[in-house]
Amino acid sequence: MPGPLRLLALALLVSGPLAAPAAEPIKLGEYASLTGKEATFGQSAHRGVVMAVEELNAAGGILGRRLELVAEDDQSKPGEAATIVKKLISRDKVIAVIGEVASSRSLEGAAVCQAARIPMISPASTAPEVTARGDYIFRACFIDPFQGTIMARFAQHTLHAKRVGIMSSITSAESVGLSRYFREQFARDGGTVALEQRYADGDKDFRAQLTAVRAAGVDALFIPGYYVEAALICKQARALGLQIPLFGIDGWESPELVRLGGAAVEGAYFATHFSPEDSAAAVVSFNTRFQKRWGVGSDTLAGLGYDSVMMLADALQRAGTTDAPKLRDALAATKDLVGVTGTITLDAQRNPTKSAVVLQVRGGKFHFIETITP
Structure with missing residues (x-):
């Protein structure tokens, strides 16, 4: 037996039949605020993803292929999202994109994905304008008209x-929209x-507004903003003697709200x-697995990040292909x-169309108050 054939026979005896080449992985892109002002949002959603x-x-992947996640940090900065999404599509060749949490950055990424005809799923951007960017844009969360109402x-x-x-906040599309829906x-x-x-995102002194x-003698104050400003507004409101109920939106849900706001x-x-x-079985199971994987408790952003990927996986299985129009x-x-x-x-x-829940801060933790259905 010639040398090379003998070596092949020996390899077969040792390792069995030659394995078929592994299928190329399915590349999934993600852009998130992993650092910067809204980092706790991006990090939590990223853990779920x-x-x-x-x-x-x-469990064997999707369509017999492994998923490969290509995640990028937009640093919570305006303008970064569009650049990152262009890179994910043109250089990394992702078949779909997960992101962002903030509506303003999702609007940037959505424009790029729509132009490229690549599906995008936002875990938590609630501004209606996000999916209005085009028919390749999706979300896993309810929208602001419902939340404001x-x-x-x-x-x-x-x-x-x-x-x-x-x-x-005049600089947040979500805050502007929520104010209108609430007011109406x-x-x-x-x-x-x-x-x-x-106010504008990044402001730190709210005493004039408060x-x-x-002076207006209101019964309660609605603050449709993100956790950093919300915590500071609450602190300054209490310092000024405002003891009325303070309430807000999903943008409050971060451990930083309590760390920054304290007793306020x-x-x-x-x-x-x-x-x-x-107490739903799916939630209990998710919480247990999440705690084991990450060593911390789950939250809304983690659940929505997880659900965004599962939406994509479900669609891939039904489409039977990664072809963008069929996946869409x-x-x-x-x-x-x-x-x-x-x-x-x-x-x-x-x-x-989904239910919402209302939580209350008690003892530095977020506790369930009620579920509100559409």
Whole structure:
């Protein structure tokens, strides 16, 4: 037997039949605020994304192929998202993109994905404008018209407020939209928005606005912003003697709210997508696995990051291909997908109809108060 053939025979005896070449992995892109001002949001969503990819790969992958996650940090900075998403699509050749949490950065990435005809799923961007960017853009969370509406009803029915004030960020698309939806619903239900004060993301002194709120004699103050500014507003409100209920949105859900706000955020309320205190089997199982994987408890952003990947995996299985138009169509047809943050059925605008929960800060922790259904 010639030398090379003998070596081949020996290899077969040692290792068995030659294995077929491994299929190329399916590349999935993610852009997130892993550092910077909203880092706790991006890090939490990223943990959920990573865990979903790991679990899918452990179960054999999708379409017989392993998922490969290409994650990039946009540093919570305007302008970074578009650059990163272009790189994920053109250089990394991802078949879909997960991101972002903040609506303003999702709008940047969505424009790039729509132009390239690459599906994008935002875990937690609630501004309606995100999916309005085009038919390749999806989300795993409810949207601001619902969130603003349910918080207006919460203010009236649970807080029994008749006159409220609003503190909104002029630099956040989400905050501007939520203020409008809240104001319209509160007025429809017979309440009065006595005044709306504005600030810019990054501001640190809110005493002038809060002095005006105090003078208006409102029953409660709605703060549709992110956790850094929300914590500072709460601290300065209490320092000025405002003892009215303070309440906000999903952008409050971060350990930093309590670290920065301390006693001032005790008793405050906010709407969000998910409560780890939910006793549903899917939530209990997710919490256990998440704690084991990361050594910390889960939260809304982790659940939404996880569900975003599972939406994509479900669509890939139904499409039977990574071909972008077919994958887009399968995503658009998502129906009755049981996720960690609720059952997901997408409407014609590629938004899910889901319940919201209201949490309250007590003892430095976030505790479930009520579920509000559409």
